[in-house]
Each structure stands twice: as structure tokens, then as C-alpha cells.
Amino acid sequence: MTETAEAAGRTRRIRWAAGSAVALALLFAGAATVAAARDGGAEHHVSAPAPQVPAADSADAGFARDMAVHHQQAVEMSFIVRDRTDDEDVRRLAYDIANTQANQRGMLLGWLDLWELPKAAAGQEPMAWMSAGRHAGHDMAGMPGMDAGYEPHDGSLMPGMATRTELEQLRGAHGEQAEILYLQLMTDHHRGGVDMARGCADLCTVKVEKRLARGMVEGQQSELEAMAGMLAERGAAPRPGKVS
Template sequence: MTDMEAREQPKATSVLPRKRLWAVFVTVVALTALGFFALGRLSAAPTVVPDAGPDAGFARDMQTHHAQAVEMALLIRDKSENPEVRAIAYDIATAQQHQNGQMFAWLQDWGLSQTGTAPPMAWMKADGTHDGAGASHGAPAAGGGNTMEGMATQEQMQALRESSGAEAERLFVDLMIRHHQGGVAIATAGTRLAETSKVRDFAARILEAQTAEIRALEELRGRL
């Protein structure tokens, strides 16, 4: 082995596990996207869904939750020059925007409004995962009142807007890990409480995808 080959050998060894991790992440995202598309095409027959029920509550709250994740992802994608950060931000933004479109269409098909009168996460009380007083996976929403699992505060969002470089990347990853943990809590409740198989299956796929993304984000955080 030449001196050049000896110097290159450790680099190849360190990069390979990282490539495998991201290959697994991209595969999960791709398969999950196909699953969401299939779910959106099934169950064309009209379904009676109560306005105050868990299916409507899940669709409304998850749309709100996803919207903030999309905003954070687009913010960091414009700021960062790190290809890994930009790649995961792009995947989060595109996947969750697509999912929001499907949940928006559900509420239309059910003849329900996009916003409800119940407080955020009220539908989760039957699952014992939200007590209306605080969230175990995230900070309270700015301004007080009921919280939504994992949501960043207005102050945290402003800090992300104003930060730059490695500081912005670390803040994004920290906020997104917590945000996804909240998403996992919501999706878990959806798999248990939803009354339609379409919503239960959809929630299960979100649970799978965001669990994989949390692992990828935690691994990425260690290198920032």
C-alpha cells in the first residue's frame, strides 16, 4: 500500500457509515411518499366524519404542525451551505407540504372547515397524551394558552430567522428534533384514536418517517 493509499483509507471508512445512514433515510422518505400517495387515492366513497372527532382534529392539528416544519426547513435551506442540512431540509419541506395538501383535501371531502373550534390537541385527551396544560415534547406556544406538541415559540422562530452559519444549522436541527418528537406524539395518538383506516394508516406512516428523521437529525447534530 502506498503512502497516499494509507492516508485515504481512514477517510473512506468514516464516510461509508454516513452514506449508509442517508441512503436509509432517503429510502424511507421515498417509500413513505409512495404510501401517502396511495392513501390519498383510496377510499373515494364519501365518509361521514364528525367535526369534533379525532380524524378531523388530527388533520387540522397536523397541518398546523407541518406548516411550521416547512417554514423552518425553507429558512435553513436558504441560509445553509451544508449539503446534508440542505438535503434534509428539502426532504422535510417537500414531504410535509405534500402531506398537508392531502389532509386539506380530506377536510374538504368530509364537508368540514379547515379550522375547528376546539383547542389544539383537544382530540388527543382520550389517548391521555395531552392534558391541555403543557406539552412534554416542546415549549409552550408564545402568548400562553394551549400548547401544541413540539412547536417552536415565536422567539425561537425569530432566532432562527436572524441566525446564520453553523449557529443557524445547530438551532434548526435542535428545533426540528423537538418538533419531530411532537409530531411522533400526535401521530401515535392518530394511530390509536382515528376512526377511519385511511387516517390511522396515514398517521402510522408519519410516525415511521419522523422517527427515521429524528435518528438522522441526531446523527447530523453530532457533526455540526
């Protein structure tokens, strides 16, 4: 296969992964809207049960809050690298990640509004809902930062999030240096996001949210594979074991 054909194939894979994630986001948004409409209509029927709303300290609410924060940084990094490279593959990947995760973030915050729950839980540490799941007997083994606890540092609130120092390094980089750093940081970010989404798939009780979490796992794993290939083309590799 020629270099041109390989590049075209890689671009198709990236577009497919991101396009699938966007399609899933739109599908879940539509399902949530229909469910909300049904719940609203149920008010006119005395026999219909009231819709179940997750508690403020539930896995459903915790995942929605934490993943919204996690996604926001991915959007920020993607906009940063867009202006620091002319490479079309990296710019396209960054656009797709920003578009997908901004859409998903809007859904997560929308659910919190629908549930009339705060978007920030006062006095509750990030990822506390995953620790609670472990203490409740759920198997959370193998999820970075969950066994010994994750210590927020330098602006990195959850596993996989870049620090303030790393974001400044990305802002100061250009060309291939920016591409490599972005791909490495986003690889760490996706690893942390996949682990969190798996936690929701196991612990969350709202079905549409569980389906969204599973879709995040599939979409981000596809992007992880694509980013590994893009790093290899630049003579680089993901940072080994770097999630925290």
C-alpha cells in the same frame, strides 16, 4: 469505515426515510381518491349505504386540522434553513421534510374538504381531540402535554412547535449555528408530531387516515435517528426533554 463512506451511508438513510414517507403519502392519496370515487359511485345504487363522515369534533377531524398546522411550521423552518447553510446534507434533509410534509398536509386538508368540515374549529382548543380520547378511556399516558394540558405560548400552539422567538433565532442564524438550531427545533417538532400521530392511530376511525398516521410515526422516527447523528457530528445533541 471512512468519513466519506459514513457520510454517504447517512445520506442514503436520509433519502430512504424521506423517500419512503413520500411514497406512503402518494399511496394513501391514491387510496383516498379511489375510496372517494367509490363513495360517489354508490349514489347510483339505492341499496348502498351513505359514506360515513367524521363529526367536526372527532379525532379524525381534529388530527387533520392540527397536523396540517403542525406540518406547515415544519415546511417553514425547512425553507428558512435552506437559505442559511451550504451543507448539502442539511439542505437535502430540509428539502425532503418540506416536500413530504407539504404533500401530507395537502392530503389532510383535502379530507376536510371531502368531509365538508371546517379547517379551523371555532372555540376548540388545539389537541382537544386527544384529551377527549383520554377522557373516553383511551391510554394517552406518556404523550407530552396530554396529562396536564398544553398551554399555547409565543406562537407555539401544540407540543413540539417552535415559538416565534425560536423562529426568529433560526432566521438570524447562519452556517453551523443554523444547522444545529434547525436540527434541534425539528427534533422537538418531530417528537410532538410522532405523539400526535400515535394518538390518531389509536383514536381515529377512518382507515386511510389511521394508515397515514402510522406512516408518519415510522417516517419521522427514522428522521429523528438521522438528525441525532447529524447533531453529534456537529458536537451537539437534541434538547433533553424539550417538546413543549
